[in-house]
Amino acid sequence: MTSNDGGEGTSPYMSIFEGFRNELDQHHDRRERCIKASRDITAASKKIIFALQRVRTLGSVIPENISRTTQPYYDTIYSSFAAVAPDLQGLNAHRYARNITGGLQEYMEAISFQYYLEKQEIITREAAEAQLNQGMQVEARIAIGVEDYILGLYDMTGELMRFAITNMATVGGVPQARHDGDGAEISNTRTVLSDLRELSFRLETLDSGSDFHFARDASKKLVVTKQSVDKVERAVYGLLIRGSERPKGWMPDLSDAPREEIEGF
Amino acid sequence: MRPAFRNAYLNFSRCLSPNPKFPNTLSFLHTFPTISTSQSPTLISFWFGRETFRSLSSTLCCYSMAGGEAQAPHSSASLEKQFEDFHVQLEESGSLRDRIRAVVMEIESTTRLMNATLLLVHQSRPTPELLEKPKAQIGVLKELYNRLAVVLRECPGQYYRYHGDWRSETQTVVSLLAFMHWLETGILLMHSEAEDKLGCMFLLPYFCLFTFPALVS
Numbered sequence: 263m264t265s266n267d268g269g270e271g272t273s274p275y276m277s278i279f280e281g282f283r284n285e286l287d288q289h290h291d292r293r294e295r296c297i298k299a300s301r302d303i304t305a306a307s308k309k310i311i312f313a314l315q316r317v318r319t320l321g322s323v324i325p326e327n328i329s330r331t332t333q334p335y336y337d338t339i340y341s342s343f344a345a346v347a348p349d350l351q352g353l354n355a356h357r358y359a360r361n362i363t364g365g366l367q368e369y370m371e372a373i374s375f376q377y378y379l380e381k382q383e384i385i386t387r388e389a390a391e392a393q394l395n396q397g398m399q400v401e402a403r404i405a406i407g408v409e410d411y412i413l414g415l416y417d418m419t420g421e422l423m424r425f426a427i428t429n430m431a432t433v434g435g436v437p438q439a440r441h442d443g444d445g446a447e448i449s450n451t452r453t454v455l456s457d458l459r460e461l462s463f464r465l466e467t468l469d470s471g472s473d474f475h476f477a478r479d480a481s482k483k484l485v486v487t488k489q490s491v492d493k494v495e496r497a498v499y500g501l502l503i504r505g506s507e508r509p510k511g512w513m514p515d516l517s518d519a520p521r522e523e524i525e526g527f
Numbered sequence: 528m529r530p531a532f533r534n535a536y537l538n539f540s541r542c543l544s545p546n547p548k549f550p551n552t553l554s555f556l557h558t559f560p561t562i563s564t565s566q567s568p569t570l571i572s573f574w575f576g577r578e579t580f581r582s583l584s585s586t587l588c589c590y591s592m593a594g595g596e597a598q599a600p601h602s603s604a605s606l607e608k609q610f611e612d613f614h615v616q617l618e619e620s621g622s623l624r625d626r627i628r629a630v631v632m633e634i635e636s637t638t639r640l641m642n643a644t645l646l647l648v649h650q651s652r653p654t655p656e657l658l659e660k661p662k663a664q665i666g667v668l669k670e671l672y673n674r675l676a677v678v679l680r681e682c683p684g685q686y687y688r689y690h691g692d693w694r695s696e697t698q699t700v701v702s703l704l705a706f707m708h709w710l711e712t713g714i715l716l717m718h719s720e721a722e723d724k725l726g727c728m729f730l731l732p733y734f735c736l737f738t739f740p741a742l743v744s
Contacts, residue, residue, distance in 0.1 A: 275715060353685075353687055354687070355687075356686070356688040357687040357690075359687075359688075384606055386609055387609065408613050408616055412613065460606070464606060467610075468610060468613060468614060468617070469614065469617060469621075470617065471617040471618065471620055472620075472621045472624045472625060473617075
């Protein structure tokens with residue numbers, strides 16, 4: 263759609279389009295920074311989660327050797343967030359939300375997993391946001407939206423499943439917190455399984471509204487979450503029901519192969 | 528899940544559970560038959576025949592939390608409250624989106640009317656007469672965008688959150704306006720002139736980034 267009145271008309275358009283070019287360049291630079299930060303944050307969060315899977319107790323502070331491994335990854339995450347925080351201010355928070363959402367979700371997964379290991383509770387959205395902004399230590403604040411929080415919790419259920427099953431295979435018994443924050447013994451009837459079930463219930467009853475991307479991601483993740491809960495339930499049933507007729511230290515076959523017939527009893 | 532079904536499901540699970548805070552007993556109850564039927568039937572008789580049944584069932588009851596006062600109830604209550612807040616927020620956001628879409632659909636039908644008339648330009652009809660009808664529609668568009676602005680004022684600072692719902696229709700509008708302007712004057716429509724025609728004060732500079740590329744098509 264070019265103007266056709268000779269050469270005089272082109273110069274006002276040139277400056278306008280140069281202005282457009284500058285705005286677009288800035289926009290794309292910001293987007294690229296958010297995407298790169300999101301990738302770095304995702305990688306570091308995954309490493310934190312791998313390290314946290316080595317924890318064998320619930321309800322106590324993470325052991326020294328593991329927290330020494332995770333600390334540098336946390337530093338990477340916070341510095342990546344701090345670098346893109348200026349790009350996510352005001353209106354741009356939603357503009358680049360889809361670019362940073364991967365990193366935010368993985369970060370949510372990591373800190374909610376650690377919070378659960380330490381306290382056997384689900385971290386609230388406000389607390390997660392506060393932890394992020396505290397870690398960044400910059401003026402600009404990053405918000406954790408409801409969608410990112412929820413999607414991060416979905417991923418965390420998968421990690422809880424892995425944690426429960428590895429603990430049952432190594433330590434034996436379904437993980438539950440036996441001491442409160444001060445180290446005193448508590449009588450606790452909540453276990454990883456019961457918490458998983460409750461969380462899965464809450465997530466399932468959430469109506470994702472008409473936000474297309476969130477609804478699609480949430481429904482996919484819900485399927486995985488329900489499978490995770492199912493896996494832990496089967497493992498616990500196997501441990502309790504079939505473990506009582508086997509010698510001590512026996513572990514049920516936790517693979518998905520068809521089960522053998524039970525012999526006489 | 529459809530809202531009506533979900534509410535019914537929620538109420539159903541709440542009534543069946545002995546303790547409303549822990550509705551997962553229901554899921555415990557209905558997953559158990561699935562497991563037993565996939566195993567051999569001997570498992571059921573084993574489970575009911577053993578003396579260890581009592582101790583097993585007490586452990587299992589503990590896991591199903593049929594009588595849970597001993598655990599920390601505050602975490603479950605705060606979780607419930609948090610999710611109720613989320614539910615409210617997501618519903619508000621959903622209803623806002625529906626209202627935006629309603630206005631946007633009217634914008635789209637108006638642009639279709641304008642486009643239908645303007646297409647005749649390619650059949651070498653005299654231009655000035657053709658432009659009269661679409662020009663009248665601009666007034667309608669102005670009023671529709673006003674309504675859109677009113678709806679969007681409910682979520683200040685979230686321009687880009689719902690941007691996707693009205694972005695492509697607005698691109699079409701601007702491209703039509705620019706085409707009409709060019710038919711009349713042979714000059715490119717300026718960003719500010721487009722804003723004036725639509726009476727939009729809420730449009731931002733970034734608006735132009737997405738609309739002018741549409742002109743080339």
